[in-house]
Amino acid sequence: MLVVQKYGGTSVGDLERIESVAKRVSKAKEAGNDIVVVVSAMSGETNKLVGYAEHFSQTPSAREMDILLSSGERVTSALLAIALTEMGHPAMAMTGRQAGIYTDEVHTKARINSIDNRAMKEALDKGKIVILAGFQGITESGSVTTLGRGGSDLSAVAVAGALDADLCEIYTDVDGIYTTDPRIEPKAKKIEKISYDEMLEFASLGAKVLQNRSVELAKKLNVNLVTRSSFNDNEGTLITKEENIMEQPIVSGIAVDKNQARITLRGVSDKPGIAAEIFKTLAQNNINVDMIIQNVGEDSSTNLGFTVPENELERAKEIMLQLNASENLEFDRDIAKVSIVGVGMKSHSGVASRAFETLAAENINIEMISTSEIKISMVVAEKYSELAVRALHSAYEMDQ
Numbered sequence: 001m002l003v004v005q006k007y008g009g010t011s012v013g014d015l016e017r018i019e020s021v022a023k024r025v026s027k028a029k030e031a032g033n034d035i036v037v038v039v040s041a042m043s044g045e046t047n048k049l050v051g052y053a054e055h056f057s058q059t060p061s062a063r064e065m066d067i068l069l070s071s072g073e074r075v076t077s078a079l080l081a082i083a084l085t086e087m088g089h090p091a092m093a094m095t096g097r098q099a100g101i102y103t104d105e106v107h108t109k110a111r112i113n114s115i116d117n118r119a120m121k122e123a124l125d126k127g128k129i130v131i132l133a134g135f136q137g138i139t140e141s142g143s144v145t146t147l148g149r150g151g152s153d154l155s156a157v158a159v160a161g162a163l164d165a166d167l168c169e170i171y172t173d174v175d176g177i178y179t180t181d182p183r184i185e186p187k188a189k190k191i192e193k194i195s196y197d198e199m200l201e202f203a204s205l206g207a208k209v210l211q212n213r214s215v216e217l218a219k220k221l222n223v224n225l226v227t228r229s230s231f232n233d234n235e236g237t238l239i240t241k242e243e244n245i246m247e248q249p250i251v252s253g254i255a256v257d258k259n260q261a262r263i264t265l266r267g268v269s270d271k272p273g274i275a276a277e278i279f280k281t282l283a284q285n286n287i288n289v290d291m292i293i294q295n296v297g298e299d300s301s302t303n304l305g306f307t308v309p310e311n312e313l314e315r316a317k318e319i320m321l322q323l324n325a326s327e328n329l330e331f332d333r334d335i336a337k338v339s340i341v342g343v344g345m346k347s348h349s350g351v352a353s354r355a356f357e358t359l360a361a362e363n364i365n366i367e368m369i370s371t372s373e374i375k376i377s378m379v380v381a382e383k384y385s386e387l388a389v390r391a392l393h394s395a396y397e398m399d400q
């Protein structure tokens with residue numbers, strides 16, 4: 001079998017952890033498999049590097065950020081390769097460039113365009129274990145890029161696809177996908193199997209256990225994806241096609257995203273073209289706008305509110321200030337988005353009203369709402385978001 005194993009930040013958080021990962025990889029190799037390992041930076045390392053850059057600038061150049069941030073993964077890939085080789089399993093560390101991971105030019109959130117798998121194949125053919133520095137690639141013109149936060153998951157799935165691997169295992173600090181973040185609700189239950197679509201919603205709505213684009217790609221390439229813990233041998237969660245899952249609950253889980261900020265524009269004159277201009281400019285600058293509400297204020301002018309990822313707020317702010325007078329703008333970092341996810345919602349009514357009642361009973365004000373076939377998202381004050389998660393988790397009887 002060809003197995004891709006990805007180890008996240010906590011799994012390679014210090015030298016002891018890297019040693020224990022090396023042992024796990026050795027075991028899989030000794031069982032007769034070909035192994036490609038994808039590693040993250042040591043936990044906290046990427047944030048530390050972001051902090052260093054912010055010491056000098058609130059809006060550092062994205063190109064320079066990529067050179068900076070990609071370094072964390074290089075460290076762990078080299079260390080793990082050294083440790084494995086020392087254990088008698090020759091291993092070869094590779095950067096994104098060396099492994100042939102080609103991306104577009106969108107620095108700090110590049111997309112993978114293609115993978116030239118020859119270098120990895122050659123190393124595997126020689127019996128070596130390939131240790132890929134995750135989260136990074138290279139543009140056609142030779143610039144280093146990174147794939148967005150949590151992007152080592154994407155590296156792993158993309159490589160599993162490019163090498164036609166039999167299995168892609170994502171090792172982390174929880175032993176699978178739970179009905180909600182077990183750090184917020186200890187009563188959360190492990191899910192045995194979850195569909196790509198639900199997992200994609202879950203990940204896009206803040207369950208950072210898997211990066212959303214990695215799930216999207218796994219679905220597209222039909223990669224057998226399993227999340228499990230590097231701290232024990234428990235069975236993990238299989239992410240698979242919907243038809244492979246027998247029983248679908250109405251609500252599968254609750255996600256929360258605290259990395260959200262809101263921009264409100266007051267007193268917009270009520271005429272065509274205003275929203276188009278704002279959202280076009282934001283899109284041109286690669287800012288992801290999520291929930292949008294517009295309501296009529298007094299004197300036929302309107303208020304426009306929308307959310308952006310908190311780490312894009314500074315750039316969004318600059319753009320909005322260029323387009324609008326500052327006295328009409330408001331920025332709010334202290335919000336969070338709480339979401340209920342479940343494919344079973346497609347065929348059930350009353351799911352949303354129960355959510356609204358539950359939050360009302362806790363005196364939590366819902367500031368924005370958006371829905372799709374399989375999710376309901378609500379913006380609430382960040383300080384109440386964990387309470388909201390626990391209340392909803394219990395209201396939909398997920399702790400039973």
Ligand code: ADP
Pocket residue numbers: 007008009010011040043150171172173174176177178179180181182183206207208209210253
């Ligand atoms: P890694 O460093 O291995 O990439 P992450 O920190 O990115 O790990 O993701 C693992 C974390 O995701 C867990 O520690 C957990 O707190 C969080 N998490 C959020 N939602 C969920 C969920 N529904 N199921 C499991 N873990 C979740």
Ligand code: ASP
Pocket residue numbers: 008009040041046047072134135148149150151152153
């Ligand atoms: N180290 C990067 C991050 O913290 C990528 C990853 O861990 O997947 O976002």
Ligand code: MG
Pocket residue numbers: 008150153208209210211
């Ligand atoms: Mg992660």
